[in-house]
Each structure stands twice: as C-alpha cells, then as structure tokens.
Amino acid sequence: MKYLPILVALMMSATTVSAAAKETNKSTSRKTIEKTVMQQDEKLAEEAKRAIDRGLHYLRENQAEDGSWSKNVGITALALRAFLESPRKYTEDDGAFITKPVQYVLSRVREDGAISGEMQNLSYNTAVAITALQATGNPKYQEAIKGGQSFLKKHLIDEGEGYSKDHKYYGGIGYGGDERPDLSNAYLALESLKATALDPKDPAWEKALVFINRCQNRSESNDQTWAANDGGFTYMPGYSPHEATASYGGMTHAGLLSLLFAGADKQDPRVQAAYDWIRNHYSVDENPGAPNKQGLYYYYNAFAKSMYAYGEAEITDGKGSKHNWREDLMRKLVSLQNPDGSWVNSTTKWWEGDKNLVTAWSIIALNLAVR
Amino acid sequence: MWRGNPLVAMIPPYLLGIGISLLMTLDFWRGGESGSSMHALFLYAIVGTAVGYILYPVKSSVCSSPLLAIFVWSSGAAISVFAFWLVVSVTLALPLVIRLGLAIGLIQATILLLRHVIGRRFSQARAGVLVAALTILCASSPIWLSPWLEWSGEHSPLMDLALAMSPPTCFAVALDYDYLRSPWFYKHTAYAMHRYEYPSAGLLIFVYGFLCLAAVRIDRRFRKSSPNEPFGKFQHDT
Numbered sequence: 001m002k003y004l005p006i007l008v009a010l011m012m013s014a015t016t017v018s019a020a021a022k023e024t025n026k027s028t029s030r031k032t033i034e035k036t037v038m039q040q041d042e043k044l045a046e047e048a049k050r051a052i053d054r055g056l057h058y059l060r061e062n063q064a065e066d067g068s069w070s071k072n073v074g075i076t077a078l079a080l081r082a083f084l085e086s087p088r089k090y091t092e093d094d095g096a097f098i099t100k101p102v103q104y105v106l107s108r109v110r111e112d113g114a115i116s117g118e119m120q121n122l123s124y125n126t127a128v129a130i131t132a133l134q135a136t137g138n139p140k141y142q143e144a145i146k147g148g149q150s151f152l153k154k155h156l157i158d159e160g161e162g163y164s165k166d167h168k169y170y171g172g173i174g175y176g177g178d179e180r181p182d183l184s185n186a187y188l189a190l191e192s193l194k195a196t197a198l199d200p201k202d203p204a205w206e207k208a209l210v211f212i213n214r215c216q217n218r219s220e221s222n223d224q225t226w227a228a229n230d231g232g233f234t235y236m237p238g239y240s241p242h243e244a245t246a247s248y249g250g251m252t253h254a255g256l257l258s259l260l261f262a263g264a265d266k267q268d269p270r271v272q273a274a275y276d277w278i279r280n281h282y283s284v285d286e287n288p289g290a291p292n293k294q295g296l297y298y299y300y301n302a303f304a305k306s307m308y309a310y311g312e313a314e315i316t317d318g319k320g321s322k323h324n325w326r327e328d329l330m331r332k333l334v335s336l337q338n339p340d341g342s343w344v345n346s347t348t349k350w351w352e353g354d355k356n357l358v359t360a361w362s363i364i365a366l367n368l369a370v371r
Numbered sequence: 372m373w374r375g376n377p378l379v380a381m382i383p384p385y386l387l388g389i390g391i392s393l394l395m396t397l398d399f400w401r402g403g404e405s406g407s408s409m410h411a412l413f414l415y416a417i418v419g420t421a422v423g424y425i426l427y428p429v430k431s432s433v434c435s436s437p438l439l440a441i442f443v444w445s446s447g448a449a450i451s452v453f454a455f456w457l458v459v460s461v462t463l464a465l466p467l468v469i470r471l472g473l474a475i476g477l478i479q480a481t482i483l484l485l486r487h488v489i490g491r492r493f494s495q496a497r498a499g500v501l502v503a504a505l506t507i508l509c510a511s512s513p514i515w516l517s518p519w520l521e522w523s524g525e526h527s528p529l530m531d532l533a534l535a536m537s538p539p540t541c542f543a544v545a546l547d548y549d550y551l552r553s554p555w556f557y558k559h560t561a562y563a564m565h566r567y568e569y570p571s572a573g574l575l576i577f578v579y580g581f582l583c584l585a586a587v588r589i590d591r592r593f594r595k596s597s598p599n600e601p602f603g604k605f606q607h608d609t
Contacts, residue, residue, distance in 0.1 A: 119569055120549035162408060180407075180554045239558070349564040 048330040048370050055363045058341030067100020069356040073108045073117050074125040076101050077132040082363035084135040105129045113147030122176025127192040134196045145196050152189045153204050168237040171211030182236040183215045187254040190261040205262045212258045217247050218273050231273030248289030252277050253302035260309050280318035284332040293347040297358045304365035326369045384426040389451045392419040408463050409548045415455045416475050416542040423448040429495050441483045449476030474545040477579050478538050484586035491593045509536045517560040535570040
C-alpha cells in the first residue's frame with residue numbers, strides 16, 4: 001500500500017505525457033496540413049502566374065503593328081490594362097508593346113472627350129480607355145482622362161437628356177450616343193470614374209445609384225413593378241437577355257461592384273442582398289442564370305473584381321460549403337487556357353469569340369486572384 | 372393632271388407629309404420606352420422619308436422637269452427635320468441635325484430617282500411598288516438577316532454589309548446613333564450580341580451619290596432616245 005501514491009503519481013504523469021504527446025502530434029499534423037495547403041496555394045498561384053505570362057505572350061504575339069489589338073480601342077485598352085496590372089507590373093519603360101497601345105488609345109481621343117475609333121460603343125471604349133490610361137500612372141494623360149470623365153458624366157442619363165428621376169433609365173449609361181442604358185456599361189463607367197478618382201461628392205454617383213437600384217431584384221430598393229426579391233441584378237430595368245427580368249451572374253457581380261463604387265458599404269442591405277445571391281449561386285463552372293456559356297468570361301472578369309472589392313477570402317455558398325474564390329478561379333482559368341496562351345469562348349455571343357478580348361479579361365481576373 | 376406651277380402643286384402633299392410624319396413619330400416616340408431625342412429624330416427620319424416617298428406627287432411633277440421636282444421635294448424633306456427638331460429637342464446639337472437633314476435628302480432623292488428611271492421602263496405605279504419593296508427589304512436587313520448571320524462568326528463582313536445596305540443606317544451614321552442598341556432592335560435582333568461596324572459617312576455618301584448620278588444619267592439616255600415622249604405616258608402605263 002505504501003507504493004500506491006507512487007503508482008498513482010506514475011500513472012498520472014504517464015497520462016499527462018501521453019496527452020502532451022498526442023497534442024504535439026496533433027499540432028504537428030495540423031502544421032503539416034497547413035504547410036501542405038500553403039505549398040499547394042503557392043503552387044497554384046505560381047501556376048496562375050505562369051498562365052498570366054502565357055496569356056500576355058499570346059497578346060504580344062497578336063498585337064498589330066500600330067500597337068492595337070483587334071483594331072479596337074476597347075480591346076486595346078483592356079489588353080493594355082492586363083499588362084499594366086500583371087504581377088510583372090509592366091510599365092511604359094518596358095518598350096513599344098506598352099507605349100504603342102497607349103498612343104493608339106490617345107490617337108482616338110475625340111473633341112467631345114470620348115475615346116473611340118467607332119461611332120458605337122463610345123461609353124464602353126471611353127471607360128476602359130481612361131481606366132487603362134490611369135493604370136499607366138503617367139500624369140501626361142490626365143487631360144485625356146479628364147476629357148473621358150466629362151464625356152461619361154455627360155452621357156449619364158439625367159435631366160440634361162430630358163429624363164426625369166422617375167424614368168426607369170435615369171442615372172444609367174449605355175454604350176454611348178444616347179442609346180438606352182444598361183448595367184454592364186454603367187458598371188464599367190463607374191469603375192473608370194472610381195479608378196480616375198472622381199470626387200465622391202459628385203452628383204453623378206447619386207444619380208447612378210438610382211439606376212443601379214432599378215436593376216436589382218429587390219423590391220425594397222427598386223421602385224419598378226417587375227422587381228422580384230432574390231437580390232440579384234438584371235441587365236437593365238425590366239429586361240434580361242436571358243429570361244424576362246431574371247437575375248444572372250455577370251450582372252449581379254457588376255451590380256455589386258457598382259454599388260460599392262457608388263459609395264455603398266458592405267453592410268448596406270443592397271450589397272448584402274447581392275452578396276447573398278452570389279453565395280447562393282456560387283459557381284466558377286458557369287455564368288449562373290445564363291445558358292450555354294453565354295458571357296462566361298465577362299462573368300469571370302466581373303466575379304474577380306467584385307470578390308476582390310468585397311474583400312473576403314472565403315465565401316460560404318448556399319449549402320454551407322466554404323470556397324476560396326481565388327483558388328477556384330485560378331484553377332478554373334488555368335484549366336481553360338488554350339495551348340497558345342489564349343482564352344476564348346466557344347459561344348461567341350457578346351464578342352467572346354474574340355481571343356484578344358477574352359484573353360485580356362481572363363488575365364485581368366487572374367491578376368486580381370494572385371494578389 | 373396639274374396644269375399650273377408643278378412646284379406649287381407639291382406644297383399641299385408636302386405639308387401633309389410633314390404633318391403625318393410629326394404625328395406618327397411623336398405618338399410612337401411618346402409611347403415607346405426611350406425618351407431619347409436622338410431616337411425620336413432617328414424615327415422621324417424613317418417615317419418622314421417613307422411618308423415623303425408615298426406622297427410624292429408624281430403626276431404633277433412630270434409637267435416640267437421631274438429631276439428638278441425630285442430635287443426640290445428631297446430638299447423639302449431634308450429641311451423638314453428642323454421642324455421636328457424645334458418641336459422635340461432643341462437641346463440636340465445643330466450639326467447633328469444638319470447632317471441628318473442631308474442624309475434624309477440624300478435617301479429621299481435616291482429612292483425617288485430610282486422610281487423615276489424604273490418608271491421610264493415600266494409604269495410609275497409598278498416602279499413605285501418595286502422601289503418601295505426593295506427599300507423595305509434593305510431597311511429591314513438587320514432584322515431578317517440577323518438569325519442567318521450568327522453562324523458566320525465573330526465580326527463577320529456579312530453583318531457589316533447587311534448593316535451598310537440598310538437606309539436607316541445612313542440616319543444612324545449622321546446622328547452618331549447606334550440604333551441597333553435601341554430597345555426594340557436590341558431585343559429583336561441578334562446584332563447587339565455580336566461585333567459589327569457602321570460604314571463611314573464618306574462611303575455612304577459615295578454609294579448613294581453614285582446611285583443618284585447613275586439614275587440621272589440613265590434618265591438622260593431615255594430622254595435622248597425618245598425626246599418627244601412625255602413622261603408617264605408610256606405604253607406600259609396603265
């Protein structure tokens with residue numbers, strides 16, 4: 001009996017040592033898993049960076065003598081942006097493949113401030129052009145940028161065009177030239193105004209919010225009779241190219257971005273409603289709500305921008321599963337890249353048969369995913 | 372047949388034409404989705420040209436020089452756009468309206484001259500129907516060709532050609548107005564989903580100008596071959 005306390009003490013210490021050993025093992029295995037995940041993440045990020053390089057190489061190979069891509073200001077500006085925002089951070093010092101497209105874009109500056117080589121797509125081209133010019137960081141282009149800003153603000157539909165605030169088009173921006181507005185053009189215009197540091201107090205933001213609200217399927221903030229309540233966005237008030245006024249992926253990401261650009265914060269119920277729609281329809285395999293891969297790469301581009309702007313690394317889908325959007329997008333885009341470094345959509349609607357455009361969009365998306 | 376001054380004879384149908392065009396366009400515009408003044412002017416150009424063509428007083432104009440009558444009528448159609456501009460949108464830049472007026476005059480002159488020379492060979496009635504049908508066919512090409520053009524891939528020259536041969540494209544180019552992205556066209560044609568390019572103003576002026584000059588030249592040949600034959604009294608005329 002006299003040895004009992006010693007026996008108990010020995011047993012207790014053995015248990016403690018065993019528990020400590022177990023804990024150490026657990027911690028080691030957790031660290032091993034984390035290390036493996038980090039290594040995988042790094043491996044994936046490196047793979048994505050190589051995909052970006054291959055894509056940029058494709059663009060260089062397919063650049064026209066005058067520095068343009070697809071003989072189009074919009075596509076040229078997007079490709080230029082892909083270079084400037086890439087992990088290699090190309091600048092004008094890197095050579096003619098950067099300076100020539102800049103000059104191409106600048107050579108299309110019109111008297112009214114628009115930057116476009118064609119009469120259609122004026123707003124679209126101007127918006128992506130000033131975003132790219134701003135990305136060069138060169139102060140010499142401020143005049144062209146300010147001109148573009150003025151053009152976009154002037155084309156924002158308001159009283160100046162004879163529209164009152166209760167008109168469904170009020171606050172919107174179309175392709176330019178006074179056509180009906182849509183959320184796709186509006187978001188690109190707002191992105192460019194944000195990128196070029198338009199005064200946050202400028203009335204254009206407030207007017208744009210009126211239009212953005214009217215594109216969201218959220219009856220609490222949308223005064224249109226057709227508005228449903230799933231929180232997603234449609235192409236323009238009362239119309240979706242896919243189904244009646246149904247929300248779809250590309251536009252919901254564009255809508256979320258537009259709200260953030262226009263000054264709404266993450267806690268804003270409109271932003272939350274849009275984010276909930278995105279969570280419930282989370283996918284990198286399709287443009288949710290759009291059939292047959294329509295607008296798929298536009299979706300990837302808007303997806304990357306909106307997720308990056310929203311600022312959450314993980315997103316929990318409607319079924320409760322967590323997703324690292326960066327990894328999902330990188331994996332998907334890497335898998336979709338062609339051997340020549342390009343990306344292209346077999347469904348050619350919305351210009352997605354143009355390899356230069358789709359490659360530029362994909363690189364811009366990857367540039368954000370690898371940051 | 373009108374026995375007095377043929378130019379004076381053109382005034383009543385001309386005024387009637389302006390009135391009909393104004394009424395139709397204003398009504399259509401106000402009932403439509405777009406409140407855009409550019410869209411209203413574009414519609415006016417189409418309706419005004421169509422009404423001008425229908426109301427052109429063929430019989431009275433043939434009393435003197437039909438070519439002069441066509442020139443005057445087309446000039447009137449061109450000027451009429453300013454009336455519409457004053458009614459709906461004085462805020463729209465004047466140079467655009469001037470360009471639109473020139474486009475209306477050019478299209479009006481082209482289709483009237485074509486009717487005139489074809490009427491030299493056939494009857495004026497038949498020529499009128501033929502040219503009207505041809506114009507409608509060309510004008511609607513972006514609608515009826517768009518489903519067939521989808522297979523031709525991204526930025527097909529066929530799409531650009533179909534767009535160029537449509538007379539309303541002239542009005543769109545004059546106004547810098549992408550009518551294929553107006554609400555109706557956007558919803559009912561596949562064009563907006565694809566890449567397309569409008570022809571340049573220079574090309575359009577060249578093509579329509581060429582058609583007008585060719586028509587005048589053909590008319591001269593007819594006159595030389597039968598100098599005493601009064602217009603509108605051919606054996607085919609019924």
